[in-house]
Amino acid sequence: MTALSRSWLQLNNDQRTALAAKLRQSFTQLTSNRLSLDLTRGKPAASQLTLANGLDHQIDGDYTxxxxxxxxxxxxxxxxxxxxxxxxxxxxxxxxxxxxxxxxxxxxxxxxxxxxxxxxxxxxxxxxxxxxxxxxxxxxxxxxxxxxxxxxxxxxxxxxxxxxxxxxxxxxxxxxxxxxxxxxxxxxxxxxxxxxxxxxxxxxxxxxxxxxxxxxxxxxxxxxxxxxxxxxxxxxxxxxxxxxxxxxxxxxxxxxxxxxxxxxxxxxxxxxxxxxxxxxxxxxxxxxxxxxxxxxxxxxxxxxxxxxxxxxxRVEAHMQQHAAILKPKFDLVVRKLEEDLGGLGIATWTEPKGGYFVSLDVLPGLAKKIVALAKETGLALTAAGATFPYGRDPEDRNIRIAPTFAETDALEAAMDVLTLCVCLASLDKLNAA
Amino acid sequence: MTALSRSWLQLNNDQRTALAAKLRQSFTQLTSNRLSLDLTRGKPAASQLTLANGLDHQIDGDYTxxxxxxxxxxxxxxxxxxxxxxxxxxxxxxxxxxxxxxxxxxxxxxxxxxxxxxxxxxxxxxxxxxxxxxxxxxxxxxxxxxxxxxxxxxxxxxxxxxxxxxxxxxxxxxxxxxxxxxxxxxxxxxxxxxxxxxxxxxxxxxxxxxxxxxxxxxxxxxxxxxxxxxxxxxxxxxxxxxxxxxxxxxxxxxxxxxxxxxxxxxxxxxxxxxxxxxxxxxxxxxxxxxxxxxxxxxxxxxxxxxxxxxxxxRVEAHMQQHAAILKPKFDLVVRKLEEDLGGLGIATWTEPKGGYFVSLDVLPGLAKKIVALAKETGLALTAAGATFPYGRDPEDRNIRIAPTFAETDALEAAMDVLTLCVCLASLDKLNAA
Missing domain, CATH: 3.40.640.10 (Type I PLP-dependent aspartate aminotransferase-like (Major domain))
Incomplete structure (x- = not known):
């Protein structure tokens, strides 16, 4: 998927309809692929856990x-x-x-x-x-x-x-x-x-x-x-x-x-x-x-x-090892968001220097719809609204991305799906407006 | 201390007074010894814990x-x-x-x-x-x-x-x-x-x-x-x-x-x-x-x-190793109770086939007093009443003995003190009656 470089808010309906038709083709193909992708899991990858395997050798008979x-x-x-x-x-x-x-x-x-x-x-x-x-x-x-x-x-x-x-x-x-x-x-x-x-x-x-x-x-x-x-x-x-x-x-x-x-x-x-x-x-x-x-x-x-x-x-030294695994994943997420959604006027996102999540804000009223679209393709996203009390996002626009657990290839595939779903839902909304 | 073999309830006051005087001498000597003994701790001895040190070698890189x-x-x-x-x-x-x-x-x-x-x-x-x-x-x-x-x-x-x-x-x-x-x-x-x-x-x-x-x-x-x-x-x-x-x-x-x-x-x-x-x-x-x-x-x-x-x-095999450490301690407690208090009519006790405690019932109204006497010598006993809700033993007679944590020598010394305190308090009570 390639993105236009100017805001979709400035396109006319015909242009957006043509674009949507093209994206819908990609989407239909994706759903037939029966993917199994998951961006919900705010937990460490196995490679991160392995960094701490040394824990198991610390006692060595000395319990005092x-x-x-x-x-x-x-x-x-x-x-x-x-x-x-x-x-x-x-x-x-x-x-x-x-x-x-x-x-x-x-x-x-x-x-x-x-x-x-x-x-x-x-x-x-x-x-x-x-x-x-x-x-x-x-x-x-x-x-x-x-x-x-x-x-x-x-x-x-x-x-x-x-x-x-x-x-x-x-x-x-x-x-x-x-x-x-x-x-x-x-x-x-x-x-x-x-x-x-x-x-x-x-x-x-x-x-x-x-x-x-x-x-x-x-x-x-x-x-x-x-x-x-x-x-x-x-x-x-x-x-x-x-x-x-x-x-x-x-x-x-x-x-x-x-x-x-x-x-x-x-x-x-x-x-x-x-x-x-x-x-x-x-x-x-x-x-x-x-x-x-x-x-x-x-x-x-x-x-x-x-x-x-x-x-x-040696906490900082240990966390640097985590960062060596995690930073490429966060970079990938932000790069994909930039490549696919940058300048379109349909989404904003955070670029964290740490932690476990990237936060994506889409056009108001679209978060639930995008999560549902992604589900059709086999991509699990954190439930829309989960980042608000009682699961109610008053603007229905926040989506939480958890990039740590997935392997890089799966993460890239998942981001392709996610941004496609954002694009599709946004075009529909803009055309209906 | 040697015990008479017949019930103290059948002795006359003079006999009991003579006996009490003798026991009080032992007691005075004990208090001057500044003991540090403890029968309160319902926890395993270090030698029991060591039986499980093998736990630490079970993972060995296999976390699945x-x-x-x-x-x-x-x-x-x-x-x-x-x-x-x-x-x-x-x-x-x-x-x-x-x-x-x-x-x-x-x-x-x-x-x-x-x-x-x-x-x-x-x-x-x-x-x-x-x-x-x-x-x-x-x-x-x-x-x-x-x-x-x-x-x-x-x-x-x-x-x-x-x-x-x-x-x-x-x-x-x-x-x-x-x-x-x-x-x-x-x-x-x-x-x-x-x-x-x-x-x-x-x-x-x-x-x-x-x-x-x-x-x-x-x-x-x-x-x-x-x-x-x-x-x-x-x-x-x-x-x-x-x-x-x-x-x-x-x-x-x-x-x-x-x-x-x-x-x-x-x-x-x-x-x-x-x-x-x-x-x-x-x-x-x-x-x-x-x-x-x-x-x-x-x-x-x-x-x-x-x-x-x-x-x-292999749970039972493991528990047999615990028993090899614990049974001699329980046997010692029961032997001391039998030797020092048997037949005197002033106490009853349990002879458990397992668990962590021996329960001692003294004459009504004496448990608190005995725990206090023991404390004077430096022997810590579980607070009288602890085995009842709100710490209130209605008859003030139950004392819990925890023999597991102490080493054998200390356990024997502690039992000497305990039975002496039971005897002293009982004589006082019988004489006052």
Whole structure:
């Protein structure tokens, strides 16, 4: 498929009809090919996982942590010190302010929400659900587009969501402040501050400072920043872009108790068999630890020790190996978008310097249709709307592209299909207008 | 210390006073020795953990499960098939009825309680908390003495506890039936059916059958049996005593949906780095899986694979190695109790054929005092009352002895102190009577 170099909005209907006929031929041929392509999977390729196979050789009979703990036995809810130091290297939070859990940072987010909602996030704090809102319901700010699992988790707790726009430098802070200043039922904000899912944007230093100040602006005195730094070190370029330290900004603002940061090694070592981190003020960690002590005897310290020994002090070097595999894939996606859709006026997309996604915005009202068209050919795309709470993209225009798992050939074939579907749907819309 | 061979209840006060004076001398000497002994720790000794060091050599570059899953990556909430088959070997539940989680079966119990309470344990079921009890509160049957973490977990959910006695063959079933037949707010029962914590009793075949029938007797139509088979294979004698299959009994009774069974490898391989199992009807597993899918992307399948390869088909052989370490410790505890307290009429104790505890019952009103006396010498005992809900032993007589973690010499010294404290406190009480 070759693209015209000028905007399709300037073509007349006859020109677009002729073009559509030609593209439809390609599409018909594609559907008869019964492809099996998949751009939904935000997970590492096997070659990336192999980079961490060395994990399995770290123990070698030595089960003793630096502080003398036998990591095979029960106990130690905070995690062993060398793993907390690894957390510092990844999350830019002091080791003493980190608690380590199992293989899922999402679970730590769940724990944090549940604790804040039902028990209070600090000793003596009123739980959100009893904080005297007339409706009995509370909500969180959700910058959109965003991460679908944040939304489903929030909803599963009966917590509402208030969307604000996500710009290239972070959430629309004026909107955020306006919402939270007057409404005490808004109890927090979700943030993916570096390589946000799905846009790949990095919050600016200014935005990080402003976020650290939010608890002083919020009507809710128990406002919490949920800082999911899932892609903290998942850079494609080196030296990597640097995210300002929320921990330091909050220390300056005196709002440390209101910041809860999350991270994990899921996309650093093994996606399903890593360790997860929560970083916060001691008052919060203590509270979480109390809750944890009721529901488990402790997390897998053996895996903590493996990770600390394998990754400690060499996280960036390890991530460069990931980048060597991933950057060509991201480059391919952006090149295909540029080649096939560039200048046509029918789509915009992000060019992330890290993370796991490229975000594609098509003409309003077309995302669902394009995902359906792609499905006809055998290309699976993330459900349109998935990047918005309740799966509802108000403009029906955002499509999330996950390039990491596919092999290069399949990725190129998938991008051919995707851009063809975008073109077809866009021509139909423009002609119908 | 040597014991008289006849009951102290038959001695006169003068005899007892003379005896007490002698024992008090020993006690005073002990306190000046500043011992550091501990019988609280229900965890494996290092030598037991070492039996499982082979776990670390199971992967050796081969990360593919039998069904072709790359266990390093995300996905697969039910667990890999070979680990579920290991679950069958341990729990006596079909592999298709097993879901595998992280390193903590307690967490699975938490998930089950939370699901039943807030969401309903089956699709379309009314959550316990909305089941129309006048008080809004529900409760569970707690056989006592029992496992302190069951109690604290239950209480943390705001669920009440109704005690029934635990006999040598299981809970007092007549009492259980009487309570649940008339009170729909009683939603379930906690069971540790084999080597119950702390008494070590094994539920009889008859009791297992009767427990499978309970949902048909209960006023609550959403009654659940919480079957924590924590010591399913933790035998000290071979061939081991066999627990009747609850799964089969429930299949006969048609109550499978009401049985939720738990197990783990915590005291088989590494206490803090094992895998956990929940076994139930498909309707329950599906529901738990729905909940799990909201809060994690999946559990550590790599550790599942390690465990399946290391233990599959040889669980009993492995547990015999544990028994070789543990049986001498249990024998020592029982021998010391017999030597020092036998025939005195001041204490009774259990002689378990497996599990992790020996349960000691002293004269009513003395458990707290004895634990306090022991503490003066430097011997830590599990808090008196810990084996009862809210830490309240109504007769103040049960003391849990955990012999596994201590080395033999320390265990013997600790038992000397313990029986001395029992004797002293008992003499005081008898003399005061």
């Amino acid at each position: 942590s630096r502080e003398g703990t036998d990591v095979r036995n029960y106990g130690g809810l905070r995690g062993i010190i060398e793993a907390r130091e690894l957390g510092r290297e990844i999350m830019d939070v002091p080791a003493t302010n980190i608690l380590i859990a199992g293989n899922s940072s999402l679970w730590l987010m769940h724990l944090t929400l549940e604790t804040a909602l039902r028990h209070g996030l600090w000793a003596g704090a009123t739980p959100w659900q009893q904080s005297g809102q007339a409706s009995g319901s509370v909500s969180l700010i959700t910058p959109v587009p965003g991460y679908d699992r944040h939304f489903s988790l929030t909803d599963s707790h009966g917590i509402g969501m208030r969307n604000v726009g996500l710009h290239d430098d972070g959430p629309d802070m004026a909107d955020v402040r306006k919402l939270i200043a007057s409404d005490a039922s808004i109890k927090g904000i979700w943030c993916v501050p570096k390589y946000a899912n799905p846009t790949g944007c990095i919050y600016s230093d200014q935005v990080v400072r402003e976020i650290a100040e939010l608890p002083k602006v919020a009507a809710a005195k128990d406002f919490v920043v949920l800082w999911d730094n899932a892609y903290a070190v998942h850079d494609l370029v080196f030296p990597p872009p640097r995210l300002a330290s929320l921990f330091e900004a909050a220390a300056k603002a005196g709002t440390q108790r209101h910041m809860v940061q999350f991270g994990s090694t899921s996309k650093i070592t093994f996606a399903g068999a890593g360790i997860s981190f929560v970083g916060s003020d001691e008052s919060v960690l203590k509270r979480l630890e109390e809750r944890i002590s009721l529901i488990t005897v402790g997390f897998d310290k053996l895996n903590q020790l493996r990770h600390a020994r394998f990754l400690g002090g | 499960s039998r069904e072709g899953t790359d266990v390093r990556n995300y996905g697969g909430l039910r667990g890999i098939i070979e680990a579920r088959e290991l679950g069958r070997e341990i729990m006596d539940v079909p592999a298709t009825n097993i879901l595998i989680a992280g390193n903590s079966s307690l967490w699975l119990m938490h998930l089950t309680l939370e699901t039943a309470l807030r969401h309903g344990l089956w699709a379309g079921a009314t959550p316990w908390q909305q089941s129309g009890q006048a008080s809004g509160s529900v409760s569970l049957i707690t056989p006592v003495p029992g496992y302190d973490r069951h109690f604290s977990l239950t209480d943390s959910h705001g669920i009440g506890m109704r005690n029934v006695g635990l006999h040598d063959d299981g809970p007092d079933m007549a009492d259980v039936r009487k309570l649940i037949a008339s009170d729909a707010s009683i939603k379930g029962i906690w069971c540790v059916p084999k080597y119950a914590n702390p008494t070590g009793c094994i539920y009889s075949d008859q009791v297992v059958r009767e427990i499978a029938e309970l949902p048909k007797v209960a006023a609550a139509k959403d009654f659940v049996v919480l079957w924590d088979n924590a010591y399913a294979v933790h035998d000290l004698v071979f061939p081991p005593p066999r627990l009747a299959s609850l799964f089969e009994a429930a299949a006969k009774a048609g109550t499978q949906r009401h049985m939720v069974q738990f197990g783990s490898t915590s005291k088989i391989t590494f206490a803090g780095a094992g895998i956990s199992f929940v076994g139930s009807d498909e309707s329950v597993l599906k529901r738990l899986e729905e909940r799990i899918s909201l809060i994690t992307v999946g559990f550590d399948k790599l550790n599942q694979l390690r465990h399946a390869r290391f233990l599959g088909g």
